[in-house]
Structures are given as structure tokens and as C-alpha cells.
Amino acid sequence: MALQDVCKWQSPDTQGPSPHLPRAGGWAVPRGCDPQTFLQIHGPRLAHGTTTLAFRFRHGVIAAADTRSSCGSYVACPASCKVIPVHQHLLGTTSGTSADCATWYRVLQRELRLRELREGQLPSVASAAKLLSAMMSRYRGLDLCVATALCGWDRSGPMLFYVYSDGTRLQGDIFSVGSGSPYAYGVLDRGYRYDMSTQEAYALARCAVAHATHRDAYSGGSVDLFHVRESGWEHVSRSDACVLYMELQKLLEPEPEEDASHAHPEPATAHRAAEDRELSVGPGEMTPGDSRMPAGTETV
Amino acid sequence: MAMKEKSCVAIAADRRFGIQAQMVTTDFQKIFPMGDRLYIHLARLVTDIQTVVQCLKFRLNLCELKEGLLSEKRFGPYYTEPVIAGLDLKTFKPFICSLDLTGCPMVTDDFMVSGTCAEQMYEMCESLWESNMDPEHLFEIIFQAMRNAVDQNAVSGMGVIVHITEKDKITTRTLKALMD
Numbered sequence: 001m002a003l004q005d006v007c008k009w010q011s012p013d014t015q016g017p018s019p020h021l022p023r024a025g026g027w028a029v030p031r032g033c034d035p036q037t038f039l040q041i042h043g044p045r046l047a048h049g050t051t052t053l054a055f056r057f058r059h060g061v062i063a064a065a066d067t068r069s070s071c072g073s074y075v076a077c078p079a080s081c082k083v084i085p086v087h088q089h090l091l092g093t094t095s096g097t098s099a100d101c102a103t104w105y106r107v108l109q110r111e112l113r114l115r116e117l118r119e120g121q122l123p124s125v126a127s128a129a130k131l132l133s134a135m136m137s138r139y140r141g142l143d144l145c146v147a148t149a150l151c152g153w154d155r156s157g158p159m160l161f162y163v164y165s166d167g168t169r170l171q172g173d174i175f176s177v178g179s180g181s182p183y184a185y186g187v188l189d190r191g192y193r194y195d196m197s198t199q200e201a202y203a204l205a206r207c208a209v210a211h212a213t214h215r216d217a218y219s220g221g222s223v224d225l226f227h228v229r230e231s232g233w234e235h236v237s238r239s240d241a242c243v244l245y246m247e248l249q250k251l252l253e254p255e256p257e258e259d260a261s262h263a264h265p266e267p268a269t270a271h272r273a274a275e276d277r278e279l280s281v282g283p284g285e286m287t288p289g290d291s292r293m294p295a296g297t298e299t300v
Numbered sequence: 301m302a303m304k305e306k307s308c309v310a311i312a313a314d315r316r317f318g319i320q321a322q323m324v325t326t327d328f329q330k331i332f333p334m335g336d337r338l339y340i341h342l343a344r345l346v347t348d349i350q351t352v353v354q355c356l357k358f359r360l361n362l363c364e365l366k367e368g369l370l371s372e373k374r375f376g377p378y379y380t381e382p383v384i385a386g387l388d389l390k391t392f393k394p395f396i397c398s399l400d401l402t403g404c405p406m407v408t409d410d411f412m413v414s415g416t417c418a419e420q421m422y423e424m425c426e427s428l429w430e431s432n433m434d435p436e437h438l439f440e441i442i443f444q445a446m447r448n449a450v451d452q453n454a455v456s457g458m459g460v461i462v463h464i465t466e467k468d469k470i471t472t473r474t475l476k477a478l479m480d
Contacts, residue, residue, distance in 0.1 A: 049321070049454070068480075073416055073455045179321050213480040217321045217454040220480030241480045 049218025051180030052093035054149040056160040060229040061151035064205035067221035078221040088232040090152035095178040096145035125152035129161035137167030149175045180212030180219035213241040301413040302385035302396040308466040309394040311385040312446045316458035326458035338386030343415040345379035370403030377401045381414040392467045417453035424449045
């Protein structure tokens with residue numbers, strides 16, 4: 001059969017790893033040079049830094065990520081997509097080097113499709129995670145950086161796996177990956193419950209990524225939200241991170257009718273403004289009063 | 301960044317203070333007045349910014365402001381690159397200049413930038429600056445240049461503050477930008 005020839009399909013008991021994968025150690029580097037050192041010294045600056053998160057709950061798996069792609073401190077793309085669909089019931093959040101993530105997800109999509117054709121059904125999320133970690137572990141030590149959370153729904157229900165490029169594979173209920181993950185974990189740990197409703201889950205995911213984009217320099221742009229259900233994955237929304245953060249801050253502001261509590265800060269502010277005419281260079285202090293010229297101040 | 305026109309100067313800075321990737325505060329002061337019509341902006345290492353500003357204010361108060369604060373530390377320099385903008389005391393002629401960390405001055409007639417997103421700021425200034433602008437137009441140009449430059453840089457931003465110094469007044473505006 002033509003497809004059989006294209007796939008170089010062999011009977012199951014003689015099947016080895018896919019022949020389409022490049023052999024380990026087959027990188028094109030100058031002779032006599034250690035590949036890892038060569039790439040560290042001469043390799044291009046790769047896109048890095050992100051906040052992605054995923055958690056499993058009663059109604060499926062939520063995956064959320066920011067959309068900023070940064071190379072060092074340069075923002076290469078403010079609207080990239082870090083959640084990659086693998087097939088109808090499987091998504092992956094990507095973190096680390098964008099190029100490596102994109103490449104390995106294409107390899108994973110291809111390998112899962114081939115297995116579906118061979119076996120007649122899609123592999124489970126656990127099998128997909130095992131396949132990805134096994135493929136990447138052959139390149140351990142060669143500076144691959146792929147940290148991903150595979151979110152899917154299979155015969156066992158909603159499943160979530162964390163896979164790292166050194167071969168780590170962990171099953172769990174909540175994962176956050178990337179430079180902004182400490183800030184996201186703080187919000188997730190406080191609000192997560194397995195039996196929360198879908199809307200609560202959406203709000204929690206958006207809140208966690210928005211807080212992370214505020215604190216972490218390498219996360220920002222927008223917040224992508226995906227939901228994997230029994231019927232397949234769905235892109236729920238893409239919201240601007242700043243607008244989302246400001247809305248969240250407004251929810252935390254106190255009620256305006258408490259006049260007594262607002263009166264107390266006034267004298268302290270006036271007193272500090274007088275002190276600012278001295279040699280104050282503390283952070284965050286405006287000192288237009290140091291100038292003896294008339295100064296107009298506006299805040300927009 | 302600082303921009304100069306025929307009768308006024310503008311100086312602008314972002315408001316972020318962070319330690320590597322972590323943002324610490326969004327209202328950090330980086331522009332300091334030195335007298336009636338002179339502002340100095342200091343970028344880079346915050347501890348050296350604070351040290352240099354305190355030394356400058358001390359010397360200013362003693363009427364001893366002279367060259368040499370940065371070049372004194374030639375072999376252990378302060379990691380800060382000042383941008384200075386102001387009007388001459390007597391002639392009110394606008395003046396901008398920038399210093400590298402060892403004190404080498406660079407004086408220009410159009411604009412001057414310093415900081416982590418210097419390349420992006422140069423791009424924006426080159427495309428937006430034009431001569432013979434009035435103060436309102438200058439404010440708009442410097443704000444747009446600053447905002448778009450810091451939006452392209454992950455470790456800058458969190459708001460922009462602009463001071464426009466004219467012969468008879470100084471206008472200060474604090475503006476919100478992307479807070480991510």
C-alpha cells in the first residue's frame with residue numbers, strides 16, 4: 001500500500017523508533033567542536049521566557065498562557081500563541097525555546113497520527129507524554145529547552161502531564177511553567193478546587209496569568225485561554241493582559257462611601273510633600289517642589 | 301530620553317524598577333531636578349543612581365557643582381548613564397547631553413537616549429523627531445517615542461513621566477502605559 005510504504009511501516013514486533021527522527025548527535029557543527037559549547041557561544045539568541053499554566057478539574061482541563069515572545073529583553077512578538085493543539089482532544093502549553101517547542105510538537109503530532117493509523121485509535125494522554133519525553137531524552141545535554149504541559153481528555157477522563165526536555169514526565173492536577181510561574185502558582189494555589197464550575201475555572205486561570213504578566217518582565221501581551229472537554233478542545237478567549245489586570249485591581253478597591261478612612265492618609269501626604277522640598281531621593285517620590293519655578297503637574 | 305527644541309527641552313523616563321525579571325515597583329523616580337531649569341535622568345544600576353544623585357545634590361547645595369563626579373571613579377565606575385536636559389540660566393538656551401559611565405559627555409541638537417531599550421528609543425526618535433516643534437507637539441512626540449520604545453522592551457515600562465522645561469514654566473505629566 002502506498003501509505004504503508006510512505007510510513008515505512010513494519011509489523012509491531014520489529015518496530016523501532018521512527019526513522020524520521022534525526023539521529024542523536026547528528027547536529028551540523030564544525031568538526032572537532034563540542035556541540036553544546038558551540039551553541040552556547042555562537043548560537044542565536046532564542047525566544048524564551050513565559051507564563052503558562054494548566055489545571056485539571058471536574059469539567060476538563062484548562063490551559064492558559066501569555067502571548068509575549070522575548071529574546072533577552074527584546075520583545076520579539078507581543079501576540080504569539082503558546083498553546084499548540086496536537087489533535088482534537090490534546091493540547092500542549094509551550095515554554096522554553098519557542099523554536100524547539102514548535103518543532104517537537106510537529107514531531108509529536110506526526111507520531112501520534114501514525115500511531116492512530118496503526119492501532120486504530122488515538123493514544124492516551126499518558127502515552128503521548130511518554131512518547132514525547134522518550135523522544136526528547138535522546139537529545140539530553142544538547143541544550144534543548146522544552147517545558148510543556150500536555151492537557152487532554154482520553155478514556156480515563158481529563159488528564160494533565162508535565163514533560164521537560166531532559167525526559168521528566170509528571171502527572172498532576174496543577175502545573176505552571178515558565179519565568180512567571182511562581183506568581184501564577186501563588187494565585188492558583190489559593191483559588192483551585194477540583195469541583196469548581198467552568199466560569200470559576202476561567203476566572204482563576206485569567207487571574208493567575210494576569211498577575212504573572214504584571215510582575216514578570218518576560219510575560220505579557222494577552223492571555224489565551226483554552227478548555228479541553230470530552231467533546232474536544234475549545235479556544236475560549238484572548239484578553240489583553242493589562243486590561244484584565246486593571247479590572248482585577250478594580251474588584252479589589254474599597255467602597256467609595258467610607259469617607260473617614262480616606263481622611264487619614266491626607267495629612268500624611270501633605271507632610272511628606274513638605275519634607276520632599278529637602279534632599280529626598282527616595283524611590284517613587286515626585287519632587288516638583290524642588291524647583292522654584294511654577295510647575296504644573298498632570299496625571300493621565 | 302531627552303529632546304530639544306528651539307525654546308524648550310523635554311525629558312522622559314519609564315517608571316519601572318525591577319530586579320532582573322521581577323518587577324518591584326511601578327512608580328520609581330529616575331528624573332531629578334537640579335535647580336530651576338535643569339533635570340538629570342539616571343538609568344541602569346539603582347544603587348549607583350541613588351548615590352550619584354545624593355552626591356550631586358550635596359555638591360549643588362555647596363555651590364560646588366563641577367565636572368568630575370563620574371570620571372573620579374574611572375577605575376571603579378558608577379554603573380549609571382545620566383541624561384541631562386535644561387535651559388541656560390541666563391540665555392535660556394536649551395541644552396541636552398548624555399554621559400557614559402565614565403563621564404564622557406555627548407552633546408546633540410536633537411535628542412539623547414539612555415537605558416536598556418536604547419536601540420528601540422533611537423529608532424522611535426529618529427522617525428518621530430523634527431525641528432521647530434512647540435512644547436505641546438514636543439510632549440506628544442516624546443511621549444509616543446518613549447511609550448512605543450518601552451513596549452518593545454520587556455524590562456522597561458510600567459508608565460512614563462515627562463517633564464517639559466520652558467523659560468517660564470515646567471510641566472510634568474505622568475502617563476499610564478502597558479503594565480505588563
